[in-house]
Amino acid sequence: xxxxxxxxxxxxxxxxxxxxxxxxxxxxxxxxxxxxxxxxxxxxxxxxxxxxxxxxxxxxxxxxxxxxxxxxxxxxxxxxxxxxxxxxxxxxxxxxxxxxxxxxxxxxxxxxxxxxxxxxxxxxxxxxxxxxxxxxxxxxxxxxxxxxxxxxxxxxxxxxxxxxxxxxxxxxxxxxxxxxxxxxxxxxxxxxxxxxxxxxxxxxxxxxxxxxxxxxxxxxxxxxxxxxxxxxxxxxxxxxxxxxxxxxxxxxxxxxxxxxxxxxxxxxxxxxxxxxxxxxxxxxxxxxxxxxxxxxxxxxxxxxxxxxxxxxxxxxxxxxxxxxxxxxxxxxxxxxxxxxxxxxxxxxxxxxxxxxxxxxxxxxxxxxxxxxxxxxxxxxxxxxxxxxxxxxxxxxxxxxxxxxxxxxxx
Amino acid sequence: xxxxxxxxxxxxxxxxxxxxxxxxxxxxxxxxxxxxxxxxxxxxxxxxxxxxxxxxxxxxxxxxxxxxxxxxxxxxxxxxxxxxxxxxxxxxxxxxxxxxxxxxxxxxxxxxxxxxxxxxxxxxxxxxxxxxxxxxxxxxxxxxxxxxxxxxxxxxxxxxxxxxxxxxxxxxxxxxxxxxxxxxxxxxxxxxxxxxxxxxxxxxxxxxxxxxxxxxxxxxxxxxxxxxxxxxxxxxxxxxxxxxxxxxxxxxxxxxxxxxxxxxxxxxxxxxxxxxxxxxxxxxxxxxxxxxxxxxxxxxxxxxxxxxxxxxxxxxxxxxxxxxxxxxxxxxxxxxxxxxxxxxxxxxxxxxxxxxxxxxxxxxxxxxxxxxxxxxxxxxxxxxxxxxxxxxxxxxxxxxxxxxxxxxxx
Numbered sequence: 069x070x071x072x073x074x075x076x077x078x079x080x081x082x083x084x085x086x087x088x089x090x091x092x093x094x095x096x097x098x099x100x101x102x103x104x105x106x107x108x109x110x111x112x113x114x115x116x117x118x119x120x121x122x123x124x125x126x127x128x129x130x131x132x133x134x135x136x137x138x139x140x141x142x143x144x145x146x147x148x149x150x151x152x153x154x155x156x157x158x159x160x161x162x163x164x165x166x167x168x169x170x171x172x173x174x175x176x177x178x179x180x181x182x183x184x185x186x187x188x189x190x191x192x193x194x195x196x197x198x199x200x201x202x203x204x205x206x207x208x209x210x211x212x213x214x215x216x217x218x219x220x221x222x223x224x225x226x227x228x229x230x231x232x233x234x235x236x237x238x239x240x241x242x243x244x245x246x247x248x249x250x251x252x253x254x255x256x257x258x259x260x261x262x263x264x265x266x267x268x269x270x271x272x273x274x275x276x277x278x279x280x281x282x283x284x285x286x287x288x289x290x291x292x293x294x295x296x297x298x299x300x301x302x303x304x305x306x307x308x309x310x311x312x313x314x315x316x317x318x319x320x321x322x323x324x325x326x327x328x329x330x331x332x333x334x335x336x337x338x339x340x341x342x343x344x345x346x347x348x349x350x351x352x353x354x355x356x357x358x359x360x361x362x363x364x365x366x367x368x369x370x371x372x373x374x375x376x377x378x379x380x381x382x383x384x385x386x387x388x389x390x391x392x393x394x395x396x397x398x399x400x401x402x403x404x405x406x407x408x409x410x411x412x413x414x415x416x417x418x419x420x421x422x423x424x425x426x427x428x429x430x431x432x433x434x435x436x437x438x439x440x441x442x443x444x445x446x447x448x449x450x451x452x453x454x455x456x457x458x459x460x461x462x463x464x465x466x467x468x469x470x471x472x473x474x475x476x477x478x
Numbered sequence: 479x480x481x482x483x484x485x486x487x488x489x490x491x492x493x494x495x496x497x498x499x500x501x502x503x504x505x506x507x508x509x510x511x512x513x514x515x516x517x518x519x520x521x522x523x524x525x526x527x528x529x530x531x532x533x534x535x536x537x538x539x540x541x542x543x544x545x546x547x548x549x550x551x552x553x554x555x556x557x558x559x560x561x562x563x564x565x566x567x568x569x570x571x572x573x574x575x576x577x578x579x580x581x582x583x584x585x586x587x588x589x590x591x592x593x594x595x596x597x598x599x600x601x602x603x604x605x606x607x608x609x610x611x612x613x614x615x616x617x618x619x620x621x622x623x624x625x626x627x628x629x630x631x632x633x634x635x636x637x638x639x640x641x642x643x644x645x646x647x648x649x650x651x652x653x654x655x656x657x658x659x660x661x662x663x664x665x666x667x668x669x670x671x672x673x674x675x676x677x678x679x680x681x682x683x684x685x686x687x688x689x690x691x692x693x694x695x696x697x698x699x700x701x702x703x704x705x706x707x708x709x710x711x712x713x714x715x716x717x718x719x720x721x722x723x724x725x726x727x728x729x730x731x732x733x734x735x736x737x738x739x740x741x742x743x744x745x746x747x748x749x750x751x752x753x754x755x756x757x758x759x760x761x762x763x764x765x766x767x768x769x770x771x772x773x774x775x776x777x778x779x780x781x782x783x784x785x786x787x788x789x790x791x792x793x794x795x796x797x798x799x800x801x802x803x804x805x806x807x808x809x810x811x812x813x814x815x816x817x818x819x820x821x822x823x824x825x826x827x828x829x830x831x832x833x834x835x836x837x838x839x840x841x842x843x844x845x846x847x848x849x850x851x852x853x854x855x856x857x858x859x860x861x862x863x864x865x866x867x868x869x870x871x872x873x874x875x876x877x878x879x880x881x882x883x884x885x886x887x888x
Contacts, residue, residue, distance in 0.1 A: 098674070098689055099689070099692055099702070099704060102692075102693045102696045102697065103696075103697075116683070116859075117683050117856075118678065118680065118683070119680045119681055121683075121856065123784075123854055123855075123856050152669070153668060153669035153670045153681075153710070154668070154669040154670035154671070154672075154679075154681050154682045155669075155681050156679070156680050156681050171783065171784075171856075172668065172670050172683075172783060172856075173670070173681075174680065174681040209854055209856050209857065213854070213857060214856075214857045214858060214859045215859050221859065221862060222862070228693075229693065229697075229888075230689075230690045230691075230692075230693030230694045230697060230789065231690055231693075231785075231789065231858060231861035231862050231864070231888075232862055233689040233690060233692070233693045234686045234687075234689055234690035234693075234785050234858040234861065234862075235686075235858050235859060235862050236689070237674045237684055237685060237686045237688070237689040237690075238683070238684055238686050238858055239684075240674050240675065240676075240677070240684055241674075242674050242675055258563060258564070258582065259562070259563035259564040259565075260563045260564035260582050260583070261564075262564075264508070264647045264650050264651075264652050265650065265652055266650075267650070268528065269564075269566075270528065270529045270566050270584065271529060271563075271564050271565050271566050271583075271584040272564045273526070273527050273528070273531075273582075273648070274647055274648055274649075274650055275647060276644045276645075276647045276648050277644075278647070279508055279509070279640075279643040279644055279646070279647040280640045280641055280643060280644035280647075281640075282509055282512075282640075282643070283512045283638075283639065283640025283641075283642075283643045283644075284640045286512045286513075287512065287513075287639075287640060292509070294509060300563070373581065373582060374533075374581075375641075375644050379640065379641065405815040405817075405887070406817075407816075407817070408818065444533055444619055444623070445533075446527075446531065446533050446582075446619050446624075447619065447623060447624045448624060448641060448644040448645050448648055449526075449624045449625050449631065449645060451641035451644065452631060452632070452641050452642055452644075452645050454641070477815070478639075478641075
């Protein structure tokens with residue numbers, strides 16, 4: 069078991085994850101629904117706003133009565149009432165008549181347009197002169213202008229933005245069906261790793277990966293479950309991984325860069341019933357020493373111990389996986405912002421693997437300049453310095469100074 | 479009081495908000511610190527990793543002993559020990575000697591480089607042949623390569639990213655000083671507005687703004703306090719605004735687009751002791767009918783009733799204000815992602831005001847095409863359709879088809 073070795077390409081791995089199904093759904097109150105992923109299409113059950121509304125403060129009237137009105141020859145109108153906000157006007161407008169109306173008010177029967185108050189002049193107590201013609205429906209929202217009954221206004225798999233909450237509110241949907249948030253069990257391994265509250269002795273370092281990976285989970289809408297540090301003992305590892313898989317949808321074990329632990333990780337994954345190894349090594353850099361296993365729709369990840377490598381693997385694969393589990397219709401695009409920048413030096417890259425280069429951005433007179441950050445993937449400070457990453461695909465042997473690159477903000 | 483009218487430019491308003499101070503600070507656990515704003519500089523109190531570490535699995539040795547080694551003429555080394563992870567090696571390396579080492583292991587005394595296991599061949603039980611020379615420090619992280627004692631690694635005013643949490647962890651900082659989250663009291667006004675759980679009668683609409691504004695708050699790291707709907711009664715409004723200002727840092731009252739309510743809003747703001755009106759109308763579209771008042775570092779906003787207009791005002795001013803209150807060193811940039819796109823039609827714009835145009839984006843063979851969304855600001859559906867907004871500044875009279883524009887994702 070321990071001897072087989074399957075190095076996979078990124079494409080292979082996406083292929084073997086693409087049938088993973090979204091988790092279940094739950095109902096949350098609209099005030100808790102921001103950035104959650106909608107779990108059904110929203111079909112409008114009514115026209116909105118549902119009545120003819122004014123978009124201005126002014127006078128509701130029949131547009132054709134204003135034709136010919138001008139500053140030199142204003143048309144007089146009798147004011148027959150005032151529209152009260154939130155109420156159906158109890159009068160109607162006939163030829164030569166108008167009604168005072170505020171923004172949002174309901175047009176009275178017989179009115180089909182609103183003249184802004186700026187183009188009116190009171191001449192007597194109940195008479196106003198209008199100095200500009202309006203077209204039918206001018207300054208009016210029609211009864212189904214916002215949404216039409218039967219229209220699909222929001223789609224299953226959409227992360228909800230503030231304006232989407234607005235449309236839900238307008239339809240009276242206070243409880244929203246969303247996909248359950250994925251949960252990730254986070255485990256750090258390694259004899260050299262100590263808890264952050266402990267003073268490391270020479271040869272030891274504090275646990276970094278639990279916190280970078282936890283942060284990436286939160287950023288991706290995933291609930292992290294911090295399981296702590298496990299030493300290089302097979303039974304301990306097996307038991308903690310088992311606990312992780314029972315509590316979470318994904319187990320993210322990092323470290324185990326020493327040869328012994330690598331084997332333990334693989335053996336511990338395989339010791340769980342029904343587990344299949346998807347990859348033992350991936351052809352991307354940094355991040356090669358990654359083990360991926362699957363049991364049903366749950367996956368187990370043996371991430372590299374180097375913080376940067378583990379973060380890159382998260383970004384490339386786990387962001388996509390969590391997008392699928394979250395029910396996103398476009399999982400790869402979630403929380404993915406890229407900007408175009410110009411490289412300020414050449415970058416070499418080995419063909420046959422994908423390279424991910426850390427980038428520092430500078431705004432030079434409105435143009436973005438991208439400086440590759442050199443430095444080993446074992447250094448977390450290089451990620452702190454970075455603003456984003458650039459991907460160099462398998463068939464490209466490098467990039468040249470002056471080339472335009474897409475930098476994913478990180 | 480009710481008669482004065484100060485329409486202000488966006489620039490005026492930024493000017494009158496720029497002395498607002500960040501709120502207080504609090505200490506949170508590192509697992510709760512993602513996206514919070516750091517409230518002090520982080521100065522490294524130690525070198526990291528603090529010892530010489532291997533970045534590879536292989537053999538630790540003295541680089542100069544490998545000079546001349548090749549595949550045809552490999553150099554033999556006596557293996558004098560194995561570095562145990564997390565421990566100080568209890569042996570040292572002399573000429574012609576090496577030690578087995580794993581990634582992350584501490585280099586023994588006398589070793590200054592690591593040869594990857596791939597370039598070695600066991601020839602006897604304790605003898606290995608090395609087939610490639612290494613330079614001093616090759617495959618080694620030096621004791622202060624990650625951070626140097628005394629270095630400022632993170633700056634006050636930075637929103638914490640996953641990698642920043644990593645560096646805090648590496649330094650043993652489990653409790654982090656961050657700025658307190660701003661709180662916003664959200665109030666909807668208008669006789670025509672009903673609660674989302676209520677069926678509106680003709681002339682009424684459900685409360686949209688509480689939820690779009692609440693969502694924008696959450697997106698900006700602000701805690702929303704939903705205060706509900708208040709009718710067009712001066713005393714009720716005054717009392718709810720007073721309650722809002724006592725509980726929150728910012729009061730966001732929306733609606734009141736009818737003439738009567740507009741006056742109530744202004745009067746209610748002025749009825750609170752020590753309140754100064756900063757603006758009564760702003761020269762941006764949509765969003766003109768906005769009232770802004772200030773009492774000390776607390777501000778009161780009478781936002782437009784149209785959902786789109788209120789969202790634009792939030793995006794232009796409140797995102798900046800909340801950035802300042804949150805202690806961000808670059809408040810305008812927070813959560814601000816823009817992409818460059820090409821306009822697919824002309825847009826007109828009146829000079830003398832800033833225009834904000836809703837944009838739908840389409841990816842046409844790797845280029846972004848921006849289609850302006852026409853439609854009244856009273857329609858929330860136009861914001862749902864939009865992917866972002868484009869700003870047209872005061873001195874520009876419009877934009878032409880084919881022009882490159884910066885679309886802020888929204």
